[in-house]
Amino acid sequence: MRKGKCGVLTVALPKGRVLEELMPLFAKAGYPFSHDLFTSSRKLVFTLPEQGFTFFLAKPMDVPTYVEYGVADVGIVGKDVLLEAGREVYELLDLKISPCRLSVAGKPGVEPALYPRVATKYPRIAERYFKERGQQVEVIFLNGSVELAPLTGLAERIVDIVSTGRTLAENGLVELEQITTVTARLIANQVSYRLKRNSIQSLTEQLRQAVERGVSV
Numbered sequence: 679m680r681k682g683k684c685g686v687l688t689v690a691l692p693k694g695r696v697l698e699e700l701m702p703l704f705a706k707a708g709y710p711f712s713h714d715l716f717t718s719s720r721k722l723v724f725t726l727p728e729q730g731f732t733f734f735l736a737k738p739m740d741v742p743t744y745v746e747y748g749v750a751d752v753g754i755v756g757k758d759v760l761l762e763a764g765r766e767v768y769e770l771l772d773l774k775i776s777p778c779r780l781s782v783a784g785k786p787g788v789e790p791a792l793y794p795r796v797a798t799k800y801p802r803i804a805e806r807y808f809k810e811r812g813q814q815v816e817v818i819f820l821n822g823s824v825e826l827a828p829l830t831g832l833a834e835r836i837v838d839i840v841s842t843g844r845t846l847a848e849n850g851l852v853e854l855e856q857i858t859t860v861t862a863r864l865i866a867n868q869v870s871y872r873l874k875r876n877s878i879q880s881l882t883e884q885l886r887q888a889v890e891r892g893v894s895v
C-alpha cells in the first residue's frame with residue numbers, strides 16, 4: 679500500500695509464531711517486510727510512512743484490545759485469541775496461516791468427575807463450551823504449560839491448542855474433543871473500517887489474493 683489520502687494504517691502484529699508465518703504472506707501480498715525488522719531489536723513500534731504503515735508488536739492476546747480501542751486500525755491474531763478476547767472488532771479475512779485446533783484433552787480412560795476441573799489459558803472459551811453442553815465444570819486459568827495440570831492432579835481435563843499433537847503424546851495425554859479449528863485472522867477497528875475504508879480494503883484484497891495463491895512457509 680502506498681500512502682494515499684486515507685493516510686498511514688496502524689497495524690497490531692502478534693509477537694511469536696504467527697508473526698513468523700505472516701511475513702512471507704505479507705511479502706507475497708506486495709508488502710516485503712522482513713521478519714528480522716521486527717525481531718532483531720527490542721523495539722515495539724515501527725513507523726514506516728513511505729510504505730503507508732505503522733506497526734505495533736503486541737502480545738497475541740492483547741492484539742484485539744489495541745484494535746477495539748482504535749489505537750491500531752487493523753490487527754492480525756489467531757481465531758483462538760479472537761474468541762477468547764471477545765472484543766468488538768470486525769473479522770475481515772482468514773489468512774489460513776498458523777493452523778491448529780482448540781481441544782479438550784486429558785488422561786486416557788479416565789471418566790470425568792461430576793464436576794470436573796478444567797485447566798486452560800482460554801477460560802471464556804472453556805466456560806462457553808461446557809455450558810453449551812450442559813456440563814458443570816470448574817475452570818482454572820493457567821498461563822501456559824497447561825498439559826502439566828492433569829499430570830499433577832490440578833485438573834482432570836485441559837482446553838488447549840493442539841497442533842502436531844506432540845506435547846499431548848509426550849505427556850501421556852489424549853485429545854478427547856475438538857472445540858474448533860484455528861487460523862490467523864485479519865481484524866479491523868469498526869470506526870477505522872469506515873474512515874480508512876480504501877486503505878483497509880486494499881490491504882484486505884492484497885492479502886486475500888496472496889492467501890488464494892498460497893504461501894509456502
Ligand SMILES: Nc1ncnc2c1ncn2[C@@H]1O[C@H](COP(=O)(O)OP(=O)(O)OP(=O)(O)O)[C@@H](O)[C@H]1O
Nearest residue numbers: 693694695696737738756758759776777778839841
Ligand atoms: N502449536 C501451537 N501452539 C500455540 N499456538 C499456536 C500453535 N500453532 C499455531 N498457534 C497460533 O499461534 C498463537 C500463539 O502464538 P505464540 O505461541 O507465539 O504466543 P503465545 O505463546 O500464546 O503468547 P504468550 O507469549 O502470550 O504466551 C495462537 O494464538 C494460535 O493462534
Ligand SMILES: O=P(O)(O)OC[C@H]1O[C@H](OP(=O)(O)OP(=O)(O)O)[C@H](O)[C@@H]1O
Nearest residue numbers: 822823824838839840841842843844845
Ligand atoms: O500439538 P503441539 O504441536 O505439541 O503444540 C501444542 C502445544 O504448543 C503450545 O504450547 P506453547 O509452546 O505455546 O507453550 P505454552 O504451553 O507455554 O503456551 C500449546 O499450548 C501446546 O502446549
